Amino acid sequence: MMRAMTSTHEAAPSAPSAPLALVVLAAGKGTRMKSDLHKVLHPIAGRPMLAHLMASAAGLAPARQVVVAGHGREQLEKALGDSATIAVQEPQLGTGHAVLQARAALAGFEGDVLILYGDVPFVRTQTMAAMIERLHAPDAPAVVVLGFAPEDPLQYGRVIAQDGRVLKMVEHKDASEAERACTLCNSGLMAVKGADLFALLDQVGNANAQGEYYLTDIVNVANAQGKTCAVVVTDDPDEVAGINSRAELAAAEGRWQARRRLQAMADGTSLVAPETVWFAYDTVLGRDVTVEQNVVFGPGVTVADHVVIHAFCHLEGCRVESGVSVGPFARLRPGAALEEGSRVGNFVEVKNSRLGKGAKANHLTYLGDADVGAGANIGAGTITCNYDGYFKYRTVIGERAFIGSNSALIAPVRIGADAIVAAGSAVSRDVSDGELRLVRGEQLVKPGWADRFHDAMKRKKADSKK
Template sequence: MALASNRNSAASFPGRTCLAVILAAGDGTRMRSTRPKALHKVAGRSMVGHVLSAVVEAEADRIVVVVAPTHGAIEVEAKTIARDAEAVIQTERRGTAHAVLAAREAIAFGYDDILVAFADTPLVRPETFALMRKALADGESAIVALGFEAKDPTGYGRLILKDGGLEAIREERDASAEERKLTTCNAGLMGVSGRHALDLIEAIGCENSQNEYYLTDIVAIARERKLAACALIVSEEEVLGVNDRTQLAAAEALFQARLRESALGAGVTLVDPSSVTLAFDTALAQDVTIEPNVVFGPGVVVGAGAVIRSFSHVEGATIGENATIGPFARLRPGATLMRDVHIGNFVEIKASEVGAGAKINHLSYIGDASIGAKTNIGAGTITCNYDGFGKFRTEIGEGAFIGSHASLVAPVKIGDGAYIGTGSVITKDVSADSLVIARERQIEKPGWAIGFREKNRK
């Protein structure tokens, strides 16, 4: 039978076990990159990371990633998403079935459901993997293949459907003229009953034009053994495979559209949605407003009612309720802003905590610092936190006033309510409620400029 994906949330499978095998051995030659293809990013996360996250949400009990001998970095990446993920090496490449058999030991363990996924299809949703598992759990099919209706089927394998069942998957080069007219195509991802998986995969031969072991042949073998197969049909966009930079950009655009739609549905105002770049994990609360041309990197949380003004870049930061950021602000990892904070144009903050109601409105750099509530940081102020070798902290109390163009040389502490005079260079701790002026005394020499000009005209 052919099933349609209905976007239900990932269902629970009590009592059933699942193995996910993710094929990630491709070099990605067409990417023109020294980086393995699976590590190229979509919305701030590697493609393999997206796939891993999806199968984890679909309740895979064990994850095996098939990698090339030189792709140790993929294993490292996999463990950042799923700590218990394992990597197995595919020493030679002889087709998809051959790649899956690199995980032979795990397959033989006897899991109920086997999911086979590809590291270069980052848009497949957890709900889709869950539906594949459900089709296996229902017990009617030993194989469930993911498919789509192609606008242009050229180059894709075709799903051969008959009487509601999946009869075979035919690679285009091996398809007949009639089969090539079909538009229901194979996405490559597959679910296999664990009870039959190893026997079916080991029965796959290489009698084809490429002399390779095609996983797609498992369907015909299953039908020969009187085992049923079905197809799960999803959108063509969801199963987009990424082989080059153009397809990577297409995947990015599709994922961004998905993230923006989710944000708008959650009560976020995007003034110009197409100009806002979100990360896979951007968390925006209700009534947040994002102006045009804002970029979010990974690890950002924004509280209710906050406003992010145009041309700001935010990464690894937490922004409190009703805060105002930008325009042209940069928040770097470790920036934590409490409620009602104002961060203005051309202000950069990194690894710092800014207390409720504090204001840093113009042309400042705040790094490795803590700033108390209601403190005002004047234009052009910087924390001098780096001496070429180490980083040092600046601590500013509540209600302090830092005059414009002050340089705070860390490590230094400024007490509650203290005033720092404009243009001061602060190198020592300042007690609460003090006024500190640390600059050279102004000297005036009347008429000096006239003599200077006359001397230089000669």
């Protein structure tokens, strides 16, 4: 086999010259997952694997998107909404049969068709673009196959090719020993002109070891008709790795995280212990950010320049502006916004709340549904009581206000600018600007009471041992 085949390494994403349709195969039952959740909806970096794939394909601006479903169709419909057409494969009679189910959804479509797999989530946009570009090369191939060369070809189907032209496609179960010796493997991904696709599929039979209609056989049909079929080879076999089990899901997550950590450091973030930091698919970090050990980023986090995130923090759905310090052991939940120079310290939880410029909540605090003014200080043990069992209410704390330790602010309530709430107060009414609010029960003093109590209890204990 000659290795003069097109590589995806240099391809740059660009919109295809002809309209593009996606056919994503997702009809498998995913029995090895042992899950009630559809296999392609299992998340990696906080995003369903199917969504990773669709996001990459979006770079080519597809005109139509068809997802072929079987088991778990309702889950896919809910996840996709109106972003794709669902075609149903029932029963499942192989990959060729699955693509045939997209015929109605692609009726009248004359562009290019890219066939993808929902459990192969990390195919790059540039790889897809390289396949479409090859489809429009001067030799006008009827089918373009995406090949890869793993270290161990295992049970993969083989691509028998010469000078970039596919001579034969064969599944491992049906391959001869000579064909199994070929190391170029079939990823299953293909690009086909819409005008050719279903005419080729209609000629595919199921006379094979599995009794199924193989999509790969359209290459053999096209070759038999004297048409050209071509192979594009990815330089990264990991991008075509399928995910069929929890172990493979974890391995894919690990590979994704490892690459994202390297990217973060290349972009100017310091990771003190990189292997302990976990990113989401959309995490945004500025320059000169320091992330200490065991930090987890959930979806929706944006961090500006010169921020320090100390160890054991969890951030999700939040915005952190320049010069902020977070943690250790802090949790930022959706809707949290920390403005320039603010600080949240150990065991502080912030939800749907804004901390103004320079505001501080250093210890053991819950801020939910709150607006904290610039320069305000929130004492240790303070909580905003934002929920009455039926509705949530906001707490507004003015600029430079001082909230004493172990205070409960019972929303809806407003604390004025420069106001002071004394430690241990439970505040249920608004506090005016510059006012001191002290809400405590009367402190009683009974001289000698404790000594008399201890003496009595000691005598009682001694008597019980006689």
